[in-house]
Structure formats: C-alpha cells, structure tokens
Amino acid sequence: MHHAESRTDIHLLQPGWLKDWLGRPAPTDDRGRLEEVLALAGTNIIRAGGGPFAAAVYDLDSGRRLSMAVNTVVSNQCAAAHAELQALSLAQQVIGNHTLAGKSCVLVSSSAPCTMCLGAIAWSGVQALVFSSTRQDVEKIGFDEGPKTPSWRRELEKRGIAVLGPLLRRQGQQVLTLYQEQGGVIYNGPETPHH
Amino acid sequence: MHHAESRTDIHLLQPGWLKDWLGRPAPTDDRGRLEEVLALAGTNIIRAGGGPFAAAVYDLDSGRRLSMAVNTVVSNQCAAAHAELQALSLAQQVIGNHTLAGKSCVLVSSSAPCTMCLGAIAWSGVQALVFSSTRQDVEKIGFDEGPKTPSWRRELEKRGIAVLGPLLRRQGQQVLTLYQEQGGVIYNGPETPHH
Numbered sequence: 001m002h003h004a005e006s007r008t009d010i011h012l013l014q015p016g017w018l019k020d021w022l023g024r025p026a027p028t029d030d031r032g033r034l035e036e037v038l039a040l041a042g043t044n045i046i047r048a049g050g051g052p053f054a055a056a057v058y059d060l061d062s063g064r065r066l067s068m069a070v071n072t073v074v075s076n077q078c079a080a081a082h083a084e085l086q087a088l089s090l091a092q093q094v095i096g097n098h099t100l101a102g103k104s105c106v107l108v109s110s111s112a113p114c115t116m117c118l119g120a121i122a123w124s125g126v127q128a129l130v131f132s133s134t135r136q137d138v139e140k141i142g143f144d145e146g147p148k149t150p151s152w153r154r155e156l157e158k159r160g161i162a163v164l165g166p167l168l169r170r171q172g173q174q175v176l177t178l179y180q181e182q183g184g185v186i187y188n189g190p191e192t193p194h195h
Numbered sequence: 196m197h198h199a200e201s202r203t204d205i206h207l208l209q210p211g212w213l214k215d216w217l218g219r220p221a222p223t224d225d226r227g228r229l230e231e232v233l234a235l236a237g238t239n240i241i242r243a244g245g246g247p248f249a250a251a252v253y254d255l256d257s258g259r260r261l262s263m264a265v266n267t268v269v270s271n272q273c274a275a276a277h278a279e280l281q282a283l284s285l286a287q288q289v290i291g292n293h294t295l296a297g298k299s300c301v302l303v304s305s306s307a308p309c310t311m312c313l314g315a316i317a318w319s320g321v322q323a324l325v326f327s328s329t330r331q332d333v334e335k336i337g338f339d340e341g342p343k344t345p346s347w348r349r350e351l352e353k354r355g356i357a358v359l360g361p362l363l364r365r366q367g368q369q370v371l372t373l374y375q376e377q378g379g380v381i382y383n384g385p386e387t388p389h390h
Contacts, residue, residue: 001222007285007288007289008208008209008210008211008213008214008217009206009207009208010205010206010207010281010284010285010288011204011205011206011207012204012205012206012207013203014203014204014205016203019203023373028328036292038388050300064216064325067202069267073293074293076288076293077287077288077291077292078284078287078288078293078319079283079284079287079293079294079318079319080275080280080283080284080315080319081284081293081318085275085311086205088274088275089273089274089306090202090203090204090205090273090274091274091277092270092274093202093205093272093273094202096272097272098268098272098273098274098276098382099268099269099274099382107291114310114314114318115310115311115313115314116248116280116310116312116313116314116315116317116318117311117314118310118311118314118342119309119311119312119313119341119342120274120275120311120339122310122311122339122341122342123274123275123309123311124274124275125274132245144317146312146313146318147312147314147317147344147346147347147350148314148344149343149344149349151342152332152342155341155342156342173223185200187294188294188317189319
C-alpha cells in the first residue's frame, strides 16, 4: 500500500492488448473510425471487464491515429479514467502540447460525453466530436451522465468544435447491452451513487 | 519524442516541492484547510509558473489529508490536469478505490469547479466541496469555466455532496490577481481558445 503523504503522481494505464490495436492502419472516414472505436469498447468488456466505453483521437491532416483509450475507472482506481478524457490526454502527450488547437483532430467516442468529458472536450483544443450512443442509451443501462447542460452541443459548436452524432447508434446500443448482459458494474449509477 | 503508436499510459506529475506540504499536519477546520489550499495555489504561481489553482482532499473521520494537487496543465501537457481532478484521483489511488463513497471526505478547492471538474466531483464519491473564488472571479482574469449548468450546486447536492462557498473569497481573488500580475498564461481563455 502506498503511503498517503508521498503520493504526488497519477499513473493511468491502458490495458496491454491496446498496443495491438494501435499497430493497425487508421481508418479513413468517420464511419470506419467509429466502427473501430465501438469494437474496442466491446473488447474492453470481454477482455478486461471494463466499462463499455472507448474513444480515439485522429489527426485528419496526417491521417494518423494519435491515441486510443478504453474506460479504466475500476482497474485504475480512478473515477476520472473515462475513455474520452484519456484519449484526449494521450493525444496531447503524443504531440507534446496541452492543446490540440491548430491541428485537425477529431475525437471519436462510443457514447455522447458525460459532464466531465464535455468539459475535457471543451478544454482539449480538438476540432470535432463524433459519437454513437446517446445519453438516453447510456442512462438506460444505469449510468448517470451527470449535471450536463441541455445545450451542450451548441456550447461545443460555439467553441469551434463540430459535433456529429448519434452515428451507428444501433451498434453503440449493442455494446451497452452486451455490458449489461455480462453483469458489468454500474460504477456511478444514480441508484447506487458512486459505485 | 514518444512514438504515437506506443503511448498507452498517462503520467501526471505534481511538482517535487509538494512533498514538503504533504508532510505538514493537516488543518482541522474548513477555514484552515482553505487557507492551506490558497497558499498552495499562490506557491504554484511563484515556484512553478503553473495555473493559479490548487485543491486537496481531507478525510474528516481520520483527520488525514489524503491528497493535494496544483494545476499542471502546461507542465504535464494535459488540458485535463486541473487541480480538483488530480486531487480527487490521487485520493482515490491513496485509498485504493475508484470511489470515496462511504467515507467522510471533503474536496477543498481554491476556486469553484469548471464544467469538467464539476463532473469529476459528481463521480468521485466525495461528500462535500468547499471553495473560495467564484466563476465570475476566474472568468474576470480571462479563463473560461465552460458550459456549466447554472444549477450546478443543486445538482451536486442532489447527489449527496454538500457545497460550501465562496469562503475566504477575497484571499481567493488575490491569488487570481497575483497570477494576472505575473503574466500567467490563460491556457483556455475564450478570446484565445485553448491556448
């Protein structure tokens, strides 16, 4: 066990098998990118028992995939370890800058953002967001999306971030249903707060 | 430079001098805790050139200070490296659980939360929030607090999180003014988005 008084760094680890995914060629359109992210979310349920969420950042100028991430709240003992927040943070660390502004980066996410990730997207400098399942889909299986402003899409667009979604919604819903069928933990549900 | 395809972990480092602060006895009331956090925010400006924000988590049952954190957005090349999000994540990793629920923990922060940290607080399992300066104070020096719902206090209270603030607001404002006087970077200002 770590001694509380000496803990001054946060280390968030993605599962080891994610490296295989990062070695594959990056898809070249929104649909292909979202399919890859949804497949990753499904794999996180099956292989890691993690939350049914995945995200990735692509640089449209270079065609490079900058980062991929899955939800690791439980494995990393960190409530903030959502897929989107980590995909954005990894992309920033890859380019060596706290902002993705000035590039042409898109965040592709299996679900619409929760309140926290909405803020993380606003601060990230990303140029676009593409997502599959909606707040209603996510809340239907028990997760709480938080105190998010109803005008969140407009708020992102005001900040120069284009929002596209729900796209491939049925596939996104299937990933959420899979999690439910597997008896996945609803670690922040409204009925059992914060678990 | 790191190779994009191999980056799967996020490492957020607090400044080395924070260890000295963590060795001090924990204050025993809200005012003392907030004074310590405001002093820490001021120190982050002077010693590290970091954002004028600090936060800490205290366990009221044991009297222990579980974590302290300063804003490290620029030094860690990570837009999400806000003080509150890191203080909560460090506290969770210290107790070895993704949630602080079931304890009596308070998050003490130099400022009211931005949109992202509002979400992080909702997911953290913390029981109370104490803050000093307000959204208006923070926006006055150029920062954008994001698309936060106006009913954010009520939303936290609905989730069982007590909210106390602004407390010691004048001291909180002085920290923000100090940052402005030192020519601190407004890394997510609305005028120069995401810089």
